[in-house]
Amino acid sequence: MPRMPSRVFGALLASDTGALTSAELGDQLRISPAAVSGAVRYLAQVHMVSREREPGSRRERYRVHSDQWYEALTNREAIIKRWEDALRDGVASLGADTPAGRRLAETLAFFEFIERDVAEMMERWRAYREERFG
Numbered sequence: 001m002p003r004m005p006s007r008v009f010g011a012l013l014a015s016d017t018g019a020l021t022s023a024e025l026g027d028q029l030r031i032s033p034a035a036v037s038g039a040v041r042y043l044a045q046v047h048m049v050s051r052e053r054e055p056g057s058r059r060e061r062y063r064v065h066s067d068q069w070y071e072a073l074t075n076r077e078a079i080i081k082r083w084e085d086a087l088r089d090g091v092a093s094l095g096a097d098t099p100a101g102r103r104l105a106e107t108l109a110f111f112e113f114i115e116r117d118v119a120e121m122m123e124r125w126r127a128y129r130e131e132r133f134g
Contacts, residue, residue, distance in 0.1 A: 001042075004031065008039040009048055012064045019052070019063035077118060084111050 001009070007029055012020055020028070022036045029036075040062050043049040051060045087108035094101035 002039075004035050005039040005042040005048075007031070008036065008062075009043055009064065012049060012062060018065070019061045021054070021059050021061050023059075025062070073118065073122065077115060080111050080115055084108055084115070087111070 008025055011028055025036045049062045049064055087104050090104045091101050096105055
């Protein structure tokens with residue numbers, strides 16, 4: 001993760017409420033509004049934070065949720081699926097018997113392996129989380 005989104009995510013994660021405004025993030029981290037905006041945009045795209053309006057205000061608050069890791073990993077799973085499709089096309093185009101085709105096939109096998117394990121791991125996580133945190 002890039003440096004500025006990491007800093008913003010860390011500030012949100014460490015806050016008591018798990019939510020801060022742009023101004024609060026800027027003050028706490030001593031960064032510009034543009035830096036906050038760029039970091040939050042990145043974090044929202046990868047589903048690490050969400051935006052919400054303060055009731056009766058135009059100001060937005062940025063929030064981390066207890067399931068942010070699950071959401072981020074789920075989003076990554078969709079990206080991995082797209083990579084797998086592209087890798088399959090690459091293997092077909094290059095030929096599985098060429099050095100580049102074999103390299104792409106091995107990369108595809110790696111992502112397929114990871115994808116299978118992630119699904120099982122997330123099931124175990126949900127059970128563990130329920131047991132530990134209710």
